[in-house]
Amino acid sequence: MIKSLKKMIVFGTAIAMSAGMLAGCGSSKGGDSASVELNDAGTYPIVKDGTIDMTMFTMSMPNVEDFATNDFTKYMEEKTGIHMSFVTGGRDDWEEKLNMILQSDDYPDIIFGVSPNIAKYGVKEGIFIPLDDYLTEENVPNYLKVMGDYDLGVTRETDGKIYSMANINDCYHCKYAxxxxxxxxxxxxxxxxxxxxxxxxxxxxxxxxxxxxxxxxxxxxxxxxxxxxxxxxxxxxxxxxxxxxxxxxxxxxxxxxxxxxxxxxxxxxxxxxxxxxxxxxxxxxxxxxxxxxxxxxxxxxxxxxxxxxxxxxxxxxxxxxxxxxxxxxxxxxxxxxxxxxxxxxxxxxWTMPNYGVSSGAVCITDNCKNVEAALRWVDTFYSETGDLCSQYGADEGTDWVLNPEGKVGLNGEPALYEVLNVYSAEAQNHDWQDVGIRVAPEAYRLGQAVDADVDPYAPEGLERLLFDATEELYEPYGASSxxxxxxxxxxxxxxxxxxxxxxxxxxxxxxxxxxxxxxxxxxxxxxxxxxxxxxxxxxxxxxxxxxxxxxxxxxx
Incomplete structure (x- = not known):
């Protein structure tokens, strides 16, 4: 692996910023994480005994107060047995911060939801590891199921290898945003x-x-x-x-x-x-x-x-x-x-052809001592309820319900789910909302329950408001150029x-x-x-x- 030499003076700020979080990266209670026994694929917790500590870089947003104390973060730790520490960059400076961190040796296990430079840090330098051999039914069954409707080739780099998992956000109103x-x-x-x-x-x-x-x-x-x-x-x-x-x-x-x-x-x-x-x-x-x-x-x-x-x-x-x-x-x-x-x-x-799937959503670095555990943690987001939990909160019956009786989705079909904890742009600490990755195929997006007579200007009517505006005002002009x-x-x-x-x-x-x-x-x-x-x-x-x-x- 080719790595850039440390430049302690230039990158000291970034290293200092993350040093506390990255200390002990990949370690676990009771032993090295590489030797920690995992439960069978598809079962939780992921870690059979004890807790693995891992680190992750992601982007922060004004409406998410603190990843470390966020309710969804706590839920993921309880569910998986993996304690995640966070290094973050804002919407305007995440790329600069991530590049600085990656030019040290002290970078996180997982790069999450920010589309980094894979050609440089993966194909050339080997900091991001190839995932081809790890993308198996044992490690990522949910991911492979979701991607069955899409082309895995979108994540393949110029050397023919896969260094990242995909972001899936096949959002109708986003296509004309x-x-x-x-x-x-x-x-x-x-x-x-x-x-x-x-x-x-x-x-x-x-x-x-x-x-x-x-x-x-x-x-x-x-x-x-x-x-x-x-x-x-x-x-x-x-x-x-x-x-x-x-x-x-x-x-x-x-x-x-x-x-x-x-x-x-x-x-x-x-x-x-x-x-x-x-x-x-x-x-x-x-x-x-x-x-x-x-x-x-x-x-x-x-x-x-x-x-x-x-x-x-x-x-x-x-x-x-x-x-x-x-x-x-x-x-x-x-x-x-x-x-x-x-x-x-x-x-x-404005519109984007082939909108909805992009590479770079998740990369695993060569500092990660247990790639299988990291991928199983990530795979949780690709499960049936993973996106609901990360976006709206993990309390079923309070934050959302599946297959609500008598409800229809935006597309007029029987609803797949109903959101009870509606989106807000105000700061909160219950869920991750738009941070991280989305796992939202079009059928899932359009399957959100909306009352036929919902007030589009009520908090719970936002998706209806955006859907109607898109269908009536923007889609007709999306193919005009x-x-x-x-x-x-x-x-x-x-x-x-x-x-x-x-x-x-x-x-x-x-x-x-x-x-x-x-x-x-x-x-x-x-x-x-x-x-x-x-x-x-x-x-x-x-x-x-x-x-x-x-x-x-x-x-x-």
Whole structure:
């Protein structure tokens, strides 16, 4: 195994952060974990006698208070006999923290729910171990059952080996998650309908600012789940991809499905026209300066001010911005709206082909002394009730029930389960909610019980609200563009090394120039060619070539 040398000064912070948690990594009460006897496959606890101590890196979220004391964490320890300690990184810095930790020798047993760089830390350096020989009915029966409906090949790397388990979140409303929400109460005050075109959108923003000069016509955030307002507005001009599934940067590389060629959206004439439209909104005062820098939490604070200053905001779910339980009056003031139509008739809803399954959800490191035990612990999440327990709590009958009598799911079929402990964006310590991995095939997602007459604006009506908005307003426009998102592509570490710096630089050039064009800090007509030349010099063609090579390799 090739490992990076320790750099104690550079990585001292990360090592110090995790040293207490990682001490004794993989040890067990009463002996070395490698020699601990396990119970038969599919039975609990996993450990026959005693407790194994393991460590895990995962991402923290504002609505989960403390993994160490969380009720679901305690449930997992009691059920499995494995005590888990946690090292975490936030939504904005987990990758940096994980990379720092992996460049020491003192890293956790399990990397959970964060999609790390497997080409580097698995294929090349061997820190993540190949799992092919461990993915057996004895170790992961639940995982193999669930993946029977999908392609295990999605987790296979360029060397032909599997270094990770899959995340399965075949979520209908997530397939069209780039959504805009509008305050219809404020629309009524200014005598306007929900806009359907760029021209109407401009007019509504103008009238709103006349009514409320200190208001924010369009709110968004740079970090958050589909909260970038400019990406939604661009749907009236061109398709804007999400952050690259391959390089984890916002490089605006997409696929032309007509030609099977990778393209740069951010160099297109359509993208330029979209920037001009947003600049017009900005000049009218409709775009808040903070939209280009603020976090989702900061946007949430704006939206929830008592005087309701925000007319439009972007978010994959309204619940990320407003809590339906604690602020239901404001929650009811907002409705989801369809994509708006541009001057040439373009009207695009973001979507992702082959959405629902991705690699990198779980990796096991070579520090793990009992891989079988670790995988059986993970396999619990892939069981019939594993996702329910992690998302909503492990108290059957209190947090959820299976096969509720007389209830139907979102799809109109007999319900598979009913959630009693409804989702909340507020901090809690009962379950993990959206942290970690999801094991939610489409039938499971659509099988959640929803009363036929459920109030979509009640806390228990969120899934109905999102389903209806998606079906009525977004799915009809999901196939309206030949420019589409690229699925995750497997690249070699050499390919990644060749373009990783380029990709970061391309992202920086696009983001900085796009904001400058949108705000008018740069004249888009006068400086567009200079922007394109800067992209060329930064190596855009090389980046496109690597994407194309990886795409052709995967589709040969």
């Amino acid at each position: 780039r959504k805009m929400w509008v305050n219809t109460y404020l629309l009524d005050q200014i005598g306007c309908e929900i806009p359907t075109t760029t021209e109407e959108f401009m007019d509504v923003c103008t009238k709103f600012l006349e009514y409320k000069p200190d208001g924010i016509a369009v709110a968004g955030a740079q970090e958050g789940w589909f909260s970038r307002m400019q990406d939604w507005l661009m749907g009236a001009y061109t398709f804007v991809p999400t952050k690259s599934e391959t390089f984890n940067v916002r490089d605006y590389i997409a696929l032309d499905s007509d030609t099977n060629k990778v393209v740069s959206v951010a160099t297109s004439d359509a993208y330029k026209e979209g920037l001009k439209f947003i600049n017009e909104l900005y000049k009218k005062g409709a775009i808040y300066d903070g939209d280009f820098t603020q976090t989702g939490e900061q946007m949430k604070t704006l939206v929830n001010q008592a005087d309701e200053p925000v007319l439009f905001f972007t978010s994959g779910t309204i619940s990320d911005a407003i809590d339906s339980a604690s602020n239901n009056e404001l929650y009811r003031h907002y409705s989801c709206m369809a994509p708006i139509e541009g001057p040439d008739g373009t009207k695009i809803a 030949n420019i589409i998102n690229l699925n995750e592509l497997k690249v070699t570490d050499e390919e990644s090394t060749e373009v990783s710096t380029i990709a970061v630089e391309i992202e920086k050039i696009i983001e900085e120039n796009s904001v400058a064009f949108m705000t008018g800090a740069k004249d888009i007509d006068a400086e567009w060619d200079s922007y394109l030349n800067t992209m060329d010099k930064a190596g855009l063609s090389t980046l496109l070539d690597v994407y194309q090579t990886a795409y052709d390799r995967a589709n040969k």
